[in-house]
Amino acid sequence: MLYPAPMSEGISAGYLRSLEAIRGIGALAIVLYHLDDRLGLPFYFDNFYIGVDLFFVLSGFIIFHVYGGRIEDRAGYARFLWLRVARIYPLHFVTLVAFVAFQALTIEIGGSLAASIEPLFAHNDIWSFLANLAVIHALNLLDGPSFNVPSWSISTELYTYVVFGALFWVGLIRPDRPFAVPILIAIGGFALMAARTPSFNAMHDLGFIRNMVGFALGIAARGLHGLLPRPTTRTLTVLQIAAIAMLLVVLAVPGRSAPYLNYTVPLACAVLILACSHDRGGFCPILLLAPLQWLGRISYALYLTHYMLVLIVSALYVAAVQHGVITGKAWQPWVLIPVIIAITLPVAHATHVWVELPARTFLRQWGRLLPSAASPRT
Template sequence: MVVFYHARAALAGWMPAEALGVFGYGYLAVDLFFMLSGFVMWLNYGPKLRASGLAGAPDFWWRRVARIWPLHAAVLLALVGFVAVLLATGRDTAGYPLGELPLHLVLAQNWGFTDALSWNHPAWSISAEIGAYVLFPFLVLALRWENLPRAVLWALVGLLALALWAVFAALGASSLGEEISRLGLVRCVLQFAIGMALANLWRLGGGAWLPGLFGAIALAAWLAAGWGEALLVPLGFAGLLLALALSAGRLARLLGSRPLEWLGDVSYATYLIHFPLFVLAKIALADELGADEAARVSPLGFALYCAVLLGLSHLAYTRLEKPAQGLLRRWRPGRGRAAVPAE
């Protein structure tokens, strides 16, 4: 959805308007990602951090850096090479401010230090995720999440969504996609915490139909009213995510199939690579300019772009992400070879 969201303007010449309208909501997939991230982090690390306390935080932080930083650094290095070509040919480099490059290198570009997205735009959410990772051990220890009753966990989900809506409303933002440089970090952290609550609801078990119905109603209310995106969309996603996690039927088997599992494996690489690759694709494949001077890409050109993107994503995952992740996890500073194998 994020890929189609960023590509939609270039597809306007042939993509149906209804599809373009759906892709226009693709930015909301990032919100689902934030929730899913909190869900997965709790399942993988919550009990461990509960047992070790803050003494286990450095190991958690290092393992998360090992997971996300190597590929980010590689894509950023490729963009530096691209900017060097732009400079050598006298082209505009306003979207790649050199003074902000150190912030991007350490993934702090979305912590309130910049006013606009630059370099690899989608990496803003990875910067926000780093902020959530920093806070995660403290969030784990702040509450006995695993001992909270079901009603309290649902109330916590509602309060976190309400807090997100209140922050956006106070700053005059009606859409979750607005003011990313200013609101992206709080958008991530609050929905990450919702994901932590959902993981503990999942541990309690139960049927999938009730949270699924709740999620569907919340999203339908948002679409019907055209209001309350920062409140109703997180609540809708929360219900649907929990319903899917609890589901054991045909849909669950489909979502657990090998092709979709592979797409999940390579999705981080797809997310980081797709934006700069599409910049190159528009340069290479654009066949005309619209009235808005936006480059149009033909159906064949877009199919070629998607094929190259998935191929590069697979190579990045197998040849860069996994080897670098294993290497860094085995050699954490101050510890030497780690006793815990790479996941």
């Protein structure tokens, strides 16, 4: 979850609530992206992968907001990493084991239903399982995405914490130095990506660089927030509209028609997050609505549990069409959007309450054995 900054920093207790909702919207976009990947929805869903870049930028903004200037020694760095592991690893482990069981059951059942899913298991072997277990599966060590595919970003996120936590520790990035190093990292990352691929949508191969770019821009956005005077609501609204317009352009243009266009996505996400971070402006009243706040709270569970459900629902749909169980023009793939939402959201909520939160609390208690260091909850 996202937590407000201490009041001593001059930020209201309501700070970050809009960002919580944005994270939920990003997770829902990824659900629809994977449904599109299986069934072929209207073309603009092809680019809903930008929800991941929204996560990366938001993560940099929040982590710098909470930890920037507070990791001052080895104990602080160790505790920071432990708290991040406690935040992301338990649910990754549970969904990995669940996917192994799902794969075994699918192969055992066989038939036409399994035939449409089994090709997705091509990279799932003992080595990729161990890589997933060690959370190194998205560090360009495997030939393709494996097991619970969305977890590639969890792998890159963990090692992004390692890098940036170290930069906080040695003082290269501090509240009074929020720009130089992050901007250099972002420029270098953009250059490395552009030299390898015209698309910014990298995963198991260049995903770590993609994550570093977004995280760095999130830090820069948080630094800019601290330097700017209190903006007017009108200014925030203009920035929100501009950022959303930039993202809509990316969604509206097929990637093959405009190579490198999606390189603008992390920049647009940084502008959007900066513009919404005051909980004011044209779109914030919507973001502050209770359903979107709830969506933000369950977003991590939604992100890691949806993929298996999408595979099952899409395979059932394909089988039903092939066997004539459902016919007619009304049964287009897009009708599954409300179905998959109705299934994934309750599962995510239950997972968040019964798995994610208890596991995180348990690991945090073990973290008390580490040397104490000032590190607020995130």
